[in-house]
Amino acid sequence: MKIGIPQSLLYEYYYLFWKTYFEELGFEVVTTPPTTKGIIDKGVKLSVPEICVPIKVYIGHVATLLEEDVDYIFVPRFVSIKKGQFFCPKFMGLPDMLRYSIEGIEEKLLMPSISTKSDNIAEAFKDPKLFQGKLNIGMKDNKRAVEKAEKIWLDFRTNSKKGYSCKEAAEITVGNVGKEECVPLNKEEVNLTIGLIGYVYNVYDAFISMDIVNKLRNMGVSIKTFEMLEDDEINKELKDMSKTLFWTFSDKLLAAGYHFYKNEEVDGLIHVTAFGCGPDSMLGKLLELDSPLYNKPFMTVRIDEHSGENHLQTRIEAFVDMLKRKKINVQRGA
Amino acid sequence: MKVSFPYMGTTVVYKKLLELLGHEVIVPPKPSQRTINLGVKYSPEFACFPLKVIMGSYIEAIEKGAEVIITSGGHGPCRAGFYEKVHSKILQAENHDVEFIVFDSMFRNFKGFFRNIYRIKQNNSWYKVSQSLLFVYNMIKKLDILEKEVETIRAYEIRKGETTRAWEKIQDLFDKASTKKELEGAFNKGTQLLREIKQEKVHDSNKIRIGIVGEIYVVMEASINMKIEEILGSLGAEVERSQYLSQWINYNVTPKFINRTHEMEILKKGEKYIPIPIGGHAKQTVGHIVDFNERGFDGVIHLMPFACLPELVSQSIIPKITEELGIPVLTLAIDEQAGTANSLTRIEAFLDLIQGKKSKKIS
Ligand code: SF4
Ligand code: SF4
Numbered sequence: 001m002k003i004g005i006p007q008s009l010l011y012e013y014y015y016l017f018w019k020t021y022f023e024e025l026g027f028e029v030v031t032t033p034p035t036t037k038g039i040i041d042k043g044v045k046l047s048v049p050e051i052c053v054p055i056k057v058y059i060g061h062v063a064t065l066l067e068e069d070v071d072y073i074f075v076p077r078f079v080s081i082k083k084g085q086f087f088c089p090k091f092m093g094l095p096d097m098l099r100y101s102i103e104g105i106e107e108k109l110l111m112p113s114i115s116t117k118s119d120n121i122a123e124a125f126k127d128p129k130l131f132q133g134k135l136n137i138g139m140k141d142n143k144r145a146v147e148k149a150e151k152i153w154l155d156f157r158t159n160s161k162k163g164y165s166c167k168e169a170a171e172i173t174v175g176n177v178g179k180e181e182c183v184p185l186n187k188e189e190v191n192l193t194i195g196l197i198g199y200v201y202n203v204y205d206a207f208i209s210m211d212i213v214n215k216l217r218n219m220g221v222s223i224k225t226f227e228m229l230e231d232d233e234i235n236k237e238l239k240d241m242s243k244t245l246f247w248t249f250s251d252k253l254l255a256a257g258y259h260f261y262k263n264e265e266v267d268g269l270i271h272v273t274a275f276g277c278g279p280d281s282m283l284g285k286l287l288e289l290d291s292p293l294y295n296k297p298f299m300t301v302r303i304d305e306h307s308g309e310n311h312l313q314t315r316i317e318a319f320v321d322m323l324k325r326k327k328i329n330v331q332r333g334a
Numbered sequence: 335m336k337v338s339f340p341y342m343g344t345t346v347v348y349k350k351l352l353e354l355l356g357h358e359v360i361v362p363p364k365p366s367q368r369t370i371n372l373g374v375k376y377s378p379e380f381a382c383f384p385l386k387v388i389m390g391s392y393i394e395a396i397e398k399g400a401e402v403i404i405t406s407g408g409h410g411p412c413r414a415g416f417y418e419k420v421h422s423k424i425l426q427a428e429n430h431d432v433e434f435i436v437f438d439s440m441f442r443n444f445k446g447f448f449r450n451i452y453r454i455k456q457n458n459s460w461y462k463v464s465q466s467l468l469f470v471y472n473m474i475k476k477l478d479i480l481e482k483e484v485e486t487i488r489a490y491e492i493r494k495g496e497t498t499r500a501w502e503k504i505q506d507l508f509d510k511a512s513t514k515k516e517l518e519g520a521f522n523k524g525t526q527l528l529r530e531i532k533q534e535k536v537h538d539s540n541k542i543r544i545g546i547v548g549e550i551y552v553v554m555e556a557s558i559n560m561k562i563e564e565i566l567g568s569l570g571a572e573v574e575r576s577q578y579l580s581q582w583i584n585y586n587v588t589p590k591f592i593n594r595t596h597e598m599e600i601l602k603k604g605e606k607y608i609p610i611p612i613g614g615h616a617k618q619t620v621g622h623i624v625d626f627n628e629r630g631f632d633g634v635i636h637l638m639p640f641a642c643l644p645e646l647v648s649q650s651i652i653p654k655i656t657e658e659l660g661i662p663v664l665t666l667a668i669d670e671q672a673g674t675a676n677s678l679t680r681i682e683a684f685l686d687l688i689q690g691k692k693s694k695k696i697s
Contacts, residue, residue: 077610093650100607100655281380
């Protein structure tokens with residue numbers, strides 16, 4: 001039996017968990033290719049016009065799986081991974097948007113509801129009713145599969161926190177590449193470090209973000225992202241705020257932003273956001289307004305369905321140059 | 335201290351409560367195009383529309399001299415609860431010196447709630463405070479009763495605009511009342527005023543009833559939803575909203591074990607389409623559509639603020655609901671350009687469609 005997983009939204013963060021889990025249970029896992037123009041176009045056609053770009057992209061990936069010969073499509077309903085906190089409403093209603101807007105898709109959808117106490121979603125998968133009776137999984141097999149998936153995912157997170165990008169961390173975890181072959185993104189000897197604020201589905205989707213990760217690397221800049229931080233570092237920032245955003249990943253970004261502002265290694269912040277994202281426009285504004293307070297430059301890169309690549313390249317170059325100049329000036333002055 | 339509050343729906347009640355407690359109240363002007371433009375200018379681009387309008391409303395209140403702004407924190411997984419953080423930071427950056435007092439539901443944050451009450455209570459006794467709260471609650475309930483009548487009568491008035499004028503007068507009467515007796519008087523006078531409006535006789539089978547659903551702020555605030563109720567009324571349709579302030583209070587301010595039946599029922603009706611609460615009023619929106627359909631309404635207007643996260647989910651689902659239940663739904667996006675001729679044409683066309691459907695059924 002084949003289970004399709006869209007390479008979109010939280011894929012970069014949880015893919016290893018999902019893949020290990022299903023494969024351990026004897027299912028074949030199929031994923032969509034990285035986002036292309038064609039995939040986005042499919043998504044645009046199937047969604048309401050005002051919705052944010054990442055959801056359109058996701059719907060495009062689901063439509064792509066529909067054309068393939070898979071038995072099920074895995075569309076988890078992320079509700080909460082932290083007490084008292086929720087996901088952006090579009091995540092919580094994602095399976096509903098799909099099943100009521102694409103005719104006949106519902107029976108194909110696996111829509112487990114994810115409500116856990118932490119990022120570690122293993123707890124949710126222990127529930128045998130998770131797939132509403134669609135998959136026939138024995139209790140014992142399930143237990144084994146969850147344990148294995150959890151272990152691999154935790155390894156992946158450990159590697160992430162060493163400063164590898166999500167993709168690299170995943171490859172290293174499964175042993176496809178050695179650590180030597182990857183450059184950690186926040187390699188210390190590079191003299192410029194940028195805090196890259198953005199959801200995994202924006203930052204690591206090379207089509208959406210026009211591969212900003214490698215663009216910066218090629219300029220010799222090292223990078224820090226939210227998922228490279230320890231949970232404590234994130235939680236500490238959140239504790240200091242009188243009120244947080246309610247949406248877990250948006251909160252992580254906001255917390256990471258303030259952490260980077262305070263972290264001496266970081267020279268400036270780039271916020272990668274997609275067209276139509278409400279939560280981002282709030283947290284972006286807060287970070288932007290506070291940038292002078294910490295004397296660290298802040299730049300927003302906004303991606304839509306048809307941004308121009310050259311334009312982005314120039315803007316990033318200008319920003320990096322400015323940071324370099326600033327740094328040199330400070331060093332001279334000191 | 336001069337206090338103000340966000341402009342939403344029947345503002346006379348906020349004003350009343352604060353006045354009863356002896357504050358100098360600055361009522362923000364009714365949102366106008368200027369308010370909206372100010373809000374749009376100072377808010378993040380993809381902030382939802384209500385956040386922007388409230389931003390503009392605060393700026394105007396500050397221009398009128400407000401020093402303290404009282405607002406509800408909101409709750410649940412939507413961003414309403416975070417409004418104040420963004421608003422105050424932006425106002426600060428614009429060098430406006432105001433203080434915010436944020437009320438979260440007293441059953442969520444008991445201590446905070448009473449700390450806030452304490453701050454606005456001044457020298458009043460607790461007895462006076464509770465009496466004032468009760469008074470205002472009664473006022474809201476009475477206003478809601480009259481408003482529901484207004485929404486029906488307006489469709490059949492013979493002299494155009496008469497009902498709306500009466501409604502304005504009623505709000506004014508309530509504004510002047512500050513004792514129980516005066517409140518009773520205002521209510522009776524209001525009932526009287528409405529009874530005097532001459533109405534056309536329309537046969538029941540020809541009556542058109544339209545439900546209005548969507549995010550609470552745009553559903554309740556006529557000045558930003560292009561006065562949708564008046565438009566529909568003038569086109570001969572009876573209107574019922576999904577939200578009234580008294581219901582909102584019942585659900586959000588009173589404890590869980592009482593008074594929640596209505597809202598729970600509505601949520602249940604939405605379950606098939608959106609099984610869990612996803613924030614804002616999306617689940618209520620689909621629940622109310624199902625409910626209006628069951629109650630024989632002829633159509634529903636769905637008001638969706640620009641960039642509203644949860645309503646985008648309901649919008650995605652609505653075509654399917656119409657397909658399954660047959661009730662026509664028109665989604666209107668509410669943004670700084672709402673109220674243009676284009677929206678009006680769409681509303682008229684929608685009513686034509688409904689009328690067409692109806693006469694076909696009869697013949
Ligand atoms: S957080 Fe932003 S980008 Fe992500 S689903 Fe919500 S609105 Fe879209
Ligand atoms: S429900 Fe919609 S309009 Fe209301 S706060 Fe949330 S996003 Fe904004």
